[in-house]
Amino acid sequence: MPRLSIWLVRTSLVHLTVGITLGAVLLAGRELADGAWVVRLRPVHAELLLFGWTVQLIMGVAYWILPRFRAGRERGGALLPWAAYWLLNAGVPLVAAGKWLSGAPSLALAGRLLEVLAAGAFVAHALPRIKGFGSGT
Amino acid sequence: MIHLGGALVLGVLVQVPAVVASHPVIAVLFPTLLHLLVVGWITQVIFGVAYWMFPRYSAQRPRGSERLGWITFGSLNAGVLLRVVGEPRHALGEATAGVLVASALLQLLAGWTFVLNTWPRIRER
Numbered sequence: 001m002p003r004l005s006i007w008l009v010r011t012s013l014v015h016l017t018v019g020i021t022l023g024a025v026l027l028a029g030r031e032l033a034d035g036a037w038v039v040r041l042r043p044v045h046a047e048l049l050l051f052g053w054t055v056q057l058i059m060g061v062a063y064w065i066l067p068r069f070r071a072g073r074e075r076g077g078a079l080l081p082w083a084a085y086w087l088l089n090a091g092v093p094l095v096a097a098g099k100w101l102s103g104a105p106s107l108a109l110a111g112r113l114l115e116v117l118a119a120g121a122f123v124a125h126a127l128p129r130i131k132g133f134g135s136g137t
Numbered sequence: 138m139i140h141l142g143g144a145l146v147l148g149v150l151v152q153v154p155a156v157v158a159s160h161p162v163i164a165v166l167f168p169t170l171l172h173l174l175v176v177g178w179i180t181q182v183i184f185g186v187a188y189w190m191f192p193r194y195s196a197q198r199p200r201g202s203e204r205l206g207w208i209t210f211g212s213l214n215a216g217v218l219l220r221v222v223g224e225p226r227h228a229l230g231e232a233t234a235g236v237l238v239a240s241a242l243l244q245l246l247a248g249w250t251f252v253l254n255t256w257p258r259i260r261e262r
Contacts, residue, residue, distance in 0.1 A: 001191075001192055001259065001261055002261070010256065013252045013256060013259070016251075017249065017252050020249075021245060021248075023241070023244070024241035024242065024245040025241075027220070027240060028237060028241040028242070030227055031233060031235065031238050049175075054179070054183075057183065
């Protein structure tokens with residue numbers, strides 16, 4: 001597994017750990033302490049599990065297993081996928097913080113923009129690698 | 138696949154007004170449906186495929202601890218099942234006697250054991 005995939009997958013596991021812990025608090029909180037603070041956890045839980053865990057895990061596995069190039073660097077340039085890693089992991093906490101601090105919509109907006117840039121960087125990296133077996137490059 | 142099927146059937150039922158009118162519990166099933174799909178199916182598929190294809194832990198124990206893998210499987214499915222039983226009852230205001238807390242703890246156990254078993258396998262071959 002390449003180094004970037006290790007970072008992506010391990011970071012996704014961190015998000016999974018935190019996200020499911022928040023989910024357990026949310027679910028158990030319905031019987032134990034159904035307060036406003038519990039409800040505010042819901043979008044944070046969803047953000048961590050959807051973008052921090054699922055999207056990031058997919059990016060990590062895709063970087064690892066998508067077809068490689070025959071010439072040059074086998075997985076293409078490293079700049080774009082590393083940019084995607086840092087942009088995503090800057091964006092997810094910003095969105096989560098913006099959702100938690102309900103009076104800070106600009107944080108969530110900034111986080112979403114970083115996530116869009118992360119997706120764009122990853123797509124720009126991955127598109128040329130999506131090709132049929134035996135194709136020339 | 139069983140969770141996927143269950144979620145899709147519930148997804149149809151919540152869209153049928155006659156069914157919702159005759160069985161009020163159907164109207165509160167959306168969170169249950171969502172978690173059947175996202176935890177019972179998507180998360181479980183990811184766990185299963187990761188257990189299968191991630192780099193080997195060692196020649197003797199290629200997939201790490203098989204026991205932890207089974208604990209993940211058992212607790213995830215028991216947790217989701219308890220949620221299916223308890224969540225609609227709770228939404229209708231009925232006593233659930235700790236079913237949701239048990240469900241939460243089981244799903245937490247599933248996630249943590251998965252992470253524990255998978256983390257050492259995330260490395261260069």
